[in-house]
Amino acid sequence: MGAGQVMIKKFSDSGGLNIAVMIIGFTAFAYLASVNKVTDFIIFCIYVLGFDLLYGRMGRISFGHMLYLGAGAYGAAMSAKYLTPDPFLAILMGIACGATVGVLLGPIVVRTKGAAFALINVAFNQIGYFLVLVALARYTGGEDGVSLKFSTYGFLNFGNVHFLFVFCLCSLLLVYYVMQRLKRSAFGALLAGIKENEIRVRFLGYNTLVYKWIAFIMSTSISAFAGTLFTLNYGFTNPSFIDPARNVEVIFAALIGGPGTELGPVVGGTAYMVISNYLARYITRWELFLGLALLIIAFRFRKGVMGSIQDLMAKRAQKT
Amino acid sequence: MWEVVAYGLTIGGILYIISIGFSLTFGSMRIVNFAHGLIYAVGAYALVTMLPLVKGNFLLAAVLAVLISLPVSYIIEKFVIRRLYGKSIDYAIIASYAVLLMGVDLIKWIWGANPLPLSDPIGKNLAILSFEIPLYRVVIILLSFLIFAGLSLFFKKTMIGKIVVAGLQDREAVQGLGIDIDKYFAIVFLLGSALAALGGMLYGPISTVHPYMGFRVVTLCFAVVIVGGQGNLRGTALASYVLGMVMALTAWFWGPAADAMIFAVMAVVLIFRPIEF
């Protein structure tokens, strides 16, 4: 192999190819469609990446992840409203909020798996929704939510559509990169082991509870990060960011993209956003369609788009 | 004070009727059946539709509504549950969730997204001690006791019941005796679904009939199962009434917190009794 070929291989192995695809793809999409909308798509993909950390990498499906998105969204909003309208602090506070929720709920949640894990997240989501909608309505604005104005620093202006796009895209790439490093690290291998056979990992002497907890905190933090970005993107926050009914969105996205694959969450997130934004215009009963698609995935298309592509490529590699 | 108790028993009774099917399916097939919530909603919507057709005869409408729900649950059991349970339990939960989603949208399509009114079919109150309670609520409480007694008898005295009890404990041993346990679990599934439809109908007049009622009830059922133990008749009953009381008490102090309180209780139970499945 020539030096050039080695470099290309290293580039694509380290996920460089995927990064390039994402940059080019989203930028092109943004200018063909609408920069604002595509920014929305990108933020959603970050959320799906956070979700997939638990689902694809650790084998635990949560049906209540909106809680963590909402924690970030409201964390950022409350910071901007009651502390200072500084957007970067808002982001940090939002992530901290998500991380705190992860730290507090983790010990309860990660002890469960399968159906219990799925539903206990729903239950906490409902509690969170109630808190935001009713209990703390005085601070959160209840049903109406809160509108925010963020301070700007020269070109660091979250009111500017283009800046937002670049910032969010960079955030996505950052999160993607972190996920990649994680996958190749010892921690990632441990999570994969837990997904396959937790008991065996425990027998090897690892305290799986701690590792699951850490993964959980990472997932909630990333989801919260997405939440903060939504708040910045929209300039407001309201209970729809923590609404348990919207959990189907991220579940569908993770599944159709390909759970556990590198690009799966991004593909799936984009797919869902495209469907809900564009298909919904043509088909009024698109939610019925979504449910049907989910059903078909559960029966016949479990690996999702990226998973199936990976399988195809592996088969082709076997033949040569 | 007594009103709260009565209210709690009513909610508890309905929770029991709805949850027992969910608990049995969970205990026998290890599947979280979201579609259970759909049957619950179907029961309520079928009742609303039937009532004007039978000129307001609640009893007849109720019977018809349960009968309508049976083929729906049969189809779900045959084409979704049975195909996935055993080998693909993780996907069963997604599939049942998908079924619920589809069902909710179909309901919105047929009946619209707005809540439908359903009034107290009896409309009279019963005077006990120092307060009055709607007779309808008393009927619900009595009905739930009756169903509990009926189910207890069923599981203790009938052959089917004993097979199911044994199967919940030790599925392989039952198969090893030559019994096709799947068939019996399917019967239990249908029975539980019919009860869910009944629960939907009974609860309709007290709360609202709206397309998303199914989602809410599934999480409540799950809370009952966590607190009471899955597949456990007595535990489900106890948990239902306890949680019903919790809801009533919470609602008395702070209405909207009722649901959230149930989940808080569930979380506490999970801390002290973590489940592994």
Add this chain to the structure above:
Amino acid sequence: MLLSVEGIDAHYGSAQVLHNVTIKVKEGELVCIVGRNGAGKTTLLKSVAGFLHPSRGSILFDNEPMQALKPEKVALRGIKYVWQDKRVFVDLTVRENMELAAYPAKADLDESLERLFSISRKMRTQLNSKAKGLSGGERQILLIGRALVGNPRLLLIDEPTEGLAAKVIDDISRILIEMKGRVSMIVVEQNLAIVSQLADRIYLMKEGNVLEEITERNLILDQDYIESLL
């Protein structure tokens, strides 16, 4: 040949647990399967019983292939499983345990109960108590009684003497010897003294393979020899 297991491979997920296993049981025989923990003995029984379907090979019962049958169908063909760990239905009474066995086999309950009592007179007094209250030995007897309902041709017996006191082990051993000739049996056992008393033939298993078949009487009686092979 009553039962002929030929070259079966079995997997739990991606892990292979049985490799090219072949065993045969003649009508009226009592064959013992011996091996350390994890050798695949229970897996073999489960494969015969239909709980695990082999990925390769065949299982013939009375010359009829049955490796793809569901467990309840296997049971109805006349093969009954006597479970490890004394697994009875603890919340049901002794009588109800037997009832459940008699139902699918369409057997006469009273006749089956009488047979249970002939094995152990004590069961008559326990008839209406919950199986939860039975001792280990009594549970084992109940399991055997349950399995005998419907007059099966072959019993798969998994570690019947495990965890039992010496006197009870003798009782169980005696019961099994008495059953010889009337029903064929495959017995998984770790207690080599019992194996020597019971077995017409022995298969040794190790790590999912059948190592050896021992047919000579004096070798069956030689526990040290068997021990050395494991």
